[in-house]
Amino acid sequence: MTKSLSDQAETMExxxxxxxxxxSGPAGLLLAFQLARYGVRCMLVERNLDTTKWPKMDITNCRSMELFNRLGISEAFREQGVAQHYSSDVLFSTGLSEGGELVAKWSLPSPDVWKERIRQQNDGTMPREPYQRCSQAIFEAWLKKRILAEPLIDTRYGHKFESFKEGKDFVEAEITDVEKNEKYTVRSRFLVGCDGAGSRVRRNLGVELVGGPAPIAMYLVHFKSRDLSRLQKQGQFWHIFFTSGAAIIAQDEVETWTIHIPIPLDVDWKQLDPRQEVYKALGGSLAPFPIEVGEILVCSAWRPAISVAEKYSSPSLKVFLAGDSAHQNIPTGGYGMNTAVGDSFDIGWKLAAIINGWGGDQLLSSYELERKPVAIRNIERSGVHHRVHQTYVEWTMGAGPGVVTANADAGAALRERIRQHVLRNDGENQDHGIELGYRYSNSNIILKEKAQDAESDFDYRNYVPSPVPGARAPHVFLADCKTSIFDIFGPQFTLVDFSIDGTWAASFEKSASRLNIPLKCANLPRESQAKKVWGEATHS
Structure with missing residues (x-):
């Protein structure tokens, strides 16, 4: 006799x-890893059998690197990425073919230069960590190995999330083991959807996205080439943006590259010859520029999108969204993955606090209040940066064929106009205020000082240090010139007390102990520079 659907559901494991x-993209991997660090078991399911082959993110910004440092993985991660001595210069070019010209350059220092600058400028305005270039394909493969070694993480690749339903005190998710074609049920206290832009968790939650794709398409070719003399004929680079609208990214400064080429929306990208498209892209506004191409790794078409989820959680606060399932950014500025890192850390410590028994009633509802405004601001800023590139491409196309590369006055004038434009609008990887200076001003768990306008001094470009509630604590090196104030922070809450006897912090320590809240007190009576920086930041 055939079992009914209800009988089948009852007999599922x-x-x-x-x-x-x-x-198991960056958001999911980091969330699982963080939960394990807090002693919380979790299951990580991923429908694919392995990590991504696509070179999505390629910059981990300063704030994300600080968070990686808290997890104890920043230095090991740097070993996976681009070597520390390479700059991250961005070039603007009419093309690499004969007659092509370097129009402008954004000079972005190497991590080594950043580290020295951070040491010299110990005034609270600098990050603890420089940024790090590393392809998402490398990052995910590296972090997966660490995840598999964590006994508190039950990792299941090739397992597809189908749907969920909520009970009074649990969430039940239906999962399919793709290889065996078998379904089973996972009963959990919480479920977090880190499953990307097409998130099944979000769709099951009934949450809509506000926004959508831009009316353009790009053809991606990820390939190997050691033809450095031709690729770098206008100088070493991280990116080259061509006046034609194409761009190339140096993924490892050795042999791995990614090219993005604008194509009409109705083009069947599978019919394109990737090598020929690489040559066309490198030619910019001129004839194709052939190079020696070794292996074509992957090809695809994609559309930039700007969108944010209407809600980040279920009404019961048992199901949450993080990363691309909650927001999508245009890649300019590198805010997508880095926003996801912040999401994972925010929801991660809060879930751990609830599960470990010391989180308050309002804790989980603060997640959306804190992270959604950050995503919206980052999304908007990625659009601003994208418009910088759209503008000079439109000028180039509007001037007519051959004008931007011509020796005549019109060509020289157009190139100068483009040069001035990109030098004037160079915030794409230099807007450190947006990376470090976001504040959780709308949070329901943060006590605000009277008449405090937490965002009044926000600056997209420059980070304004402030230890007011909801802001990132300013980084400063202590008197030994080696130890960062971040290095003395505990795994959860830290109370810094600059008084002589430390009695002020001690009173809080007793209350935290009574409430089972993990609190570390750091008494720094002789740290005059740290006290000065934090004191000035408080009143800035």
């Missing part, structure tokens, strides 16, 4: 875990 994480 049920696995229990405190937290189910769906999706």
């Amino acid at each position: 049920t696995v229990e875990t405190p937290v189910l994480v769906v999706g």
Whole structure:
């Protein structure tokens, strides 16, 4: 006799875990890793059998590197990425073919230069960590190995999330083992959808996206080439943006490159010859520029999108969205993955606090209040940076064929106009205020000082240090010139007391102990520079 659907559901294997994480992109991997660090078990399911082959993100910004440092993985991560001595210069060019010209350059220092600058400028305005270039394909493969070694993480690749339903005190998710074609149920206290732009978790939650794709398409070719003399004929680079609208990214400064080429929306990208498209892209506004191409790694077409989820959680606060399932950015500025890192850290410590028994009633509802405004601001800023590139491409196309590369006055004038434009609008990788200076001004768990306008001094370009509630604590090196104030922070909450006897912090320590809240007190009576920086920041 054939079993009814209800009988089949009852006989499915049920696995229990405190937290189910769906999706093993950067958001899911980091969330699972963070939960393990807090002693919380979780299951991580990913429909694909392995990590991504696509070179999505390629810059981990200063704030994300600070968060990686808290997890103890920043130095090991740097070993996976581009070597520390390479700059991240961005070039603007009419093309590499004969007659092509370097129009402008954004000079972005190497991590080594950044580290020295951070040491010299110990005034609270600098990050603890420089940024790091590393392809998402390398990052995910590296972090997966660490995840698999974590006994508190039940990692299941090739397992597809189908749907979920909520009970009074649990969430039940239906999962399919793709290889065996078998379904089973995962019962968890919480579920977090880190499953990307097409998130099944978000769709099951019934949450809509506000926004959508831009009316343009790009053809991506990820390839190997050691033809450095031709590729770098206008200088070493991280990116080259061509006046034609194409761009090339140096992924490892050795042999791995990614090219993005604008194509009409109705073009079947599978019919394109990737090598020929590489040559056309490198030619910019001129004839194709052939190079020696070794292996074509992957090709695809994609559309830039700007969108944010209407809600970040279910009404019951049992199901949450993080990363691309909650927001999508145009890649300019590198805010997409870095916003996801912040999401994972925010929801991660809060879930751990609830599961470990010391989180308050309002804690989980603060997640959306804190992270959604950050995503919206980052999304808008990525659009601003994207418009910088659209503008000079439109000028080039509007001037007519051959004008931007011509020796005549019109060509020289157009190139100078482009040069001035990109030098004047160079915030794409230099807007450190947006990376470090966001504040959780709308949070329901943060006490605000009277008449405090937490965002009044926000500057997209420059980070304004402030230790007011909801802001990132300013970084400063202590008197030994080696130890960062961040290095003395505990794994959860830290109370810094600059008084002589430390009695002020001690009173809080007793209350935290009574409430089982993990608090570390750091008494720094002789740290005059740190006290000065934090004091001035408080009143800035």
